Amino acid sequence: MRFALAGNPNSGKTTLFNLLTGSTAHVGNWPGVTVDRKEGTYRNKGVKASDACERIDIVDLPGIYSLSPYTPEEVVARNYILDEMGDGPDLIINIVDATNLERNLYLTTQIMESDIPVVVALNMTDVLHRNGAKIDERALSERLGVPVVAISALHAEGIGELMNRACEVAKKGRKGSSVIEDSPMAEAFGRIVDLFREKGLSHPVFRAVKAIEGDILYTGDNADVARRIEEIKHNIALRPELEGDFEAAVADARYRYITEHYKSAITRPSGKSGRSTSEKIDSVLTNKVLGLPIFFLFMFLVFHLTFAEPLMFTDRFVEDGIPSPGVLLQTWMGNFTDAVTEATAGLLESMGASDWATGLIIDGLFAGVGGVLSFLPQILMLFLFLSIMEDTGYMARAAFLMDRPLRRFGISGKAFLPLLMGFGCSVPAMMGTRTLDDEKERRLTIMLMPFFSCGAKLPIWSMFAAAIFPNNADKAVFAIYFIGIAAAIGAAIVLRGTILKGAASVFIMELPAYHWPKLRNVAANLWEKARGFIVRATTIIAGATIVIWFLSNFDFSFSMVDPNSQESIVGVLGSALVPIFRPLGFASMPDAWKAVVAIVTGLIAKEMVVSTLGVLYNPEVEGDALEDDAAAGALAAALVASFSPAAALSFMTFNLLSVPCMAAVATANAEMRSGKWLWITIGFWLLTAWVGAFIVYHATRLMGF
Amino acid sequence: MVAASLGNEVTVAKIAADEKVKRHLEDLGILAGQTITPMSDCMGNTVVKVRDSRLVMNHGLAEKIYVR
Numbered sequence: 001m002r003f004a005l006a007g008n009p010n011s012g013k014t015t016l017f018n019l020l021t022g023s024t025a026h027v028g029n030w031p032g033v034t035v036d037r038k039e040g041t042y043r044n045k046g047v048k049a050s051d052a053c054e055r056i057d058i059v060d061l062p063g064i065y066s067l068s069p070y071t072p073e074e075v076v077a078r079n080y081i082l083d084e085m086g087d088g089p090d091l092i093i094n095i096v097d098a099t100n101l102e103r104n105l106y107l108t109t110q111i112m113e114s115d116i117p118v119v120v121a122l123n124m125t126d127v128l129h130r131n132g133a134k135i136d137e138r139a140l141s142e143r144l145g146v147p148v149v150a151i152s153a154l155h156a157e158g159i160g161e162l163m164n165r166a167c168e169v170a171k172k173g174r175k176g177s178s179v180i181e182d183s184p185m186a187e188a189f190g191r192i193v194d195l196f197r198e199k200g201l202s203h204p205v206f207r208a209v210k211a212i213e214g215d216i217l218y219t220g221d222n223a224d225v226a227r228r229i230e231e232i233k234h235n236i237a238l239r240p241e242l243e244g245d246f247e248a249a250v251a252d253a254r255y256r257y258i259t260e261h262y263k264s265a266i267t268r269p270s271g272k273s274g275r276s277t278s279e280k281i282d283s284v285l286t287n288k289v290l291g292l293p294i295f296f297l298f299m300f301l302v303f304h305l306t307f308a309e310p311l312m313f314t315d316r317f318v319e320d321g322i323p324s325p326g327v328l329l330q331t332w333m334g335n336f337t338d339a340v341t342e343a344t345a346g347l348l349e350s351m352g353a354s355d356w357a358t359g360l361i362i363d364g365l366f367a368g369v370g371g372v373l374s375f376l377p378q379i380l381m382l383f384l385f386l387s388i389m390e391d392t393g394y395m396a397r398a399a400f401l402m403d404r405p406l407r408r409f410g411i412s413g414k415a416f417l418p419l420l421m422g423f424g425c426s427v428p429a430m431m432g433t434r435t436l437d438d439e440k441e442r443r444l445t446i447m448l449m450p451f452f453s454c455g456a457k458l459p460i461w462s463m464f465a466a467a468i469f470p471n472n473a474d475k476a477v478f479a480i481y482f483i484g485i486a487a488a489i490g491a492a493i494v495l496r497g498t499i500l501k502g503a504a505s506v507f508i509m510e511l512p513a514y515h516w517p518k519l520r521n522v523a524a525n526l527w528e529k530a531r532g533f534i535v536r537a538t539t540i541i542a543g544a545t546i547v548i549w550f551l552s553n554f555d556f557s558f559s560m561v562d563p564n565s566q567e568s569i570v571g572v573l574g575s576a577l578v579p580i581f582r583p584l585g586f587a588s589m590p591d592a593w594k595a596v597v598a599i600v601t602g603l604i605a606k607e608m609v610v611s612t613l614g615v616l617y618n619p620e621v622e623g624d625a626l627e628d629d630a631a632a633g634a635l636a637a638a639l640v641a642s643f644s645p646a647a648a649l650s651f652m653t654f655n656l657l658s659v660p661c662m663a664a665v666a667t668a669n670a671e672m673r674s675g676k677w678l679w680i681t682i683g684f685w686l687l688t689a690w691v692g693a694f695i696v697y698h699a700t701r702l703m704g705f
Numbered sequence: 706m707v708a709a710s711l712g713n714e715v716t717v718a719k720i721a722a723d724e725k726v727k728r729h730l731e732d733l734g735i736l737a738g739q740t741i742t743p744m745s746d747c748m749g750n751t752v753v754k755v756r757d758s759r760l761v762m763n764h765g766l767a768e769k770i771y772v773r
Contacts, residue, residue: 065733066728066731066732070725070728099757100756100757100758101757102734102756102757103733103757106732106734241737241738242737247728248731248736248737251731251732251736252737252738255734255739279744282745286745286748286752287747288746288747288748291747291748396761400750400761401748403748403749403750404748404763407749407763412763413763506762506763506765506766507762507763507765508726508729508730508733508760508761508762508766510733510758510759510760510761511758511759511761
């Protein structure tokens with residue numbers, strides 16, 4: 001058996017899905033679109049193993065308000081329900097938020113039009129009861145003509161009952177019914193339904209409603225049918241205020257029916273109800289004066305707990321202070337990957353592996369993948385906070401607080417959170433742009449992403465700040481973050497005026513009720529992110545590091561040379577590229593090719609910039625400049641000799657603004673689904689980096705550095 | 706709707722937004738003839754109560770929703 005889970009955003013659908021499927025859940029993609037397809041298995045322990053209901057596949061449809069074809073999510077849900085992909089559901093569990101019954105039933109009236117059996121899972125009835133209201137499930141069930149089961153997804157109540165009823169109904173089959181049969185359009189509607197029945201089409205009622213709405217998909221390529229539908233529609237007299245808008249007429253009919261037939265299923269406490277808890281919280285968190293400062297305080301805490309070396313004030317009590325949980329976990333992760341690397345090196349040695357094999361595995365693969373994995377704890381920390389914000393409902397408020405400041409740069413508030421995630425890692429941040437409805441705005445947000453300095457770039461800033469600006473290290477790092485934000489604003493204005501013409505999309509969002517975060521949801525979300533990150537680190541990044549290692553250890557005749565020497569393939573390529581970078585300052589120094597090679601390896605992954613510089617500038621010193629103090633000191637001296645302050649800032653700026661890493665390029669490709677736009681984006685990043693570094697170099701020179 | 710006084714129920718008369726936005730508003734419960742309550746104004750946005758849900762929209766959109 002296969003059941004689909006359908007419902008509004010914020011109806012508790014994700015909670016129910018996690019509850020039903022537990023650890024069996026996995027995420028894929030719907031074909032052709034970047035919409036997550038979540039699937040899992042529910043095991044019914046109450047029935048015999050031979051029963052079809054013992055093992056039920058659950059498909060989580062995206063959260064939608066309607067089955068109209070206006071967003072990719074709606075199209076996916078609709079195509080799946082109508083079995084366009086050949087693996088349609090045996091039943092739809094429609095989860096309905098009882099505290100917002102009328103609006104949720106709007107989707108239900110649409111689902112009812114299909115011929116698939118339906119069970120309504122009435123969620124949050126406990127909240128409704130707490131508010132003193134009562135809901136008559138039996139009356140609701142009788143009027144809808146399908147079973148209605150009260151559940152609490154949060155407290156795992158009523159789930160067994162829900163699944164048992166679902167199984168009974170799934171075996172029976174159902175005929176679609178529509179609220180239009182109860183509207184002034186009923187007569188004409190009936191004739192269209194008959195027309196589709198004659199043609200032997202599946203889901204005739206659903207198709208007939210779409211035909212009334214003028215949805216061309218369901219008139220098919222049969223010109224005769226299309227003509228007859230037009231004739232029938234021609235005789236429908238719409239009320240004048242609808243201005244001949246059939247879609248509005250259908251929506252209106254749905255809401256009228258809901259108000260007339262279902263509103264009475266809820267008995268509300270008499271007397272004027274006061275403000276809800278959520279409204280009271282909102283009077284503080286979205287307060288005209290306090291809203292933004294509180295939001296910035298939250299953001300500061302999130303980043304402080306994730307990235308701060310010593311937590312604020314703790315260095316007054318403990319020597320060196322207490323590191324933030326993020327930094328602490330990162331140190332442990334680093335120690336772990338180091339231990340694994342060392343053990344493997346020892347093993348290789350005892351096996352008598354050749355130098356090149358050891359080099360490839362230890363200096364190439366392990367160093368590269370280990371470097372990326374060491375950021376995993378901090379990225380997960382960041383996601384922990386973000387998913388708590390999402391789960392509590394604060395995310396919607398944050399988006400609307402940031403809408404106005406961003407709007408003048410052509411970005412809506414919904415884009416703010418993905419951009420913020422960019423400070424952690426561009427890859428999940430780009431995936432986070434899926435919440436944006438407008439394609440242009442999505443492209444714009446993805447293109448701006450690298451300018452928000454990600455965690456992997458931090459080691460570059462730390463290294464240069466310490467070596468070149470020892471007395472102003474924090475200011476230099478701050479300057480880089482500032483340059484990034486300024487570049488993002490400038491780029492947004494330029495892109496909105498040229499290739500992505502247009503203004504920020506209209507901003508409208510539901511404000512969900514606040515509630516405590518649910519451990520199960522947060523954990524599921526984190527696990528999903530961690531798994532994705534690890535998969536990428538062990539595939540794309542591992543592949544790229546092997547390629548880079550090969551290029552930096554072999555020359556064009558494929559014989560091995562000194563690692564990262566000028567004779568290696570990267571050395572030759574780097575030297576050839578030097579003229580391009582000469583106007584940026586850092587490439588006019590002696591040994592300029594080294595900086596250029598670091599820039600090029602940085603295109604693969606930003607973690608490689610520091611390790612490349614370390615290897616190139618002081619090949620005599622053993623050890624990793626990131627971890628070994630002596631190596632770091634020697635490298636700093638070498639850097640001071642090769643980089644003027646202006647050249648250093650220019651070099652940092654280029655790394656900040658250019659292609660972030662291959663993982664980000666792969667993600668941009670997957671999210672934009674357009675080869676043309678991928679190349680435009682890559683070109684845009686490289687161009688901005690060059691122009692940005694040029695401006696920074698000459699501006700700092702003029703300022704006398 | 707921006708001009709409507711806060712906290713009082715009003716009826717949507719006409720929505721002058723483009724097709725796609727109009728459909729989205731319908732799905733969220735905002736369509737001609739529907740009663741809605743503008744609740745508060747914050748940072749260039751209007752919070753509206755529609756049936757039992759609360760929606761937030763920017764003034765640019767709120768201006769396109771005519772109420773009586």
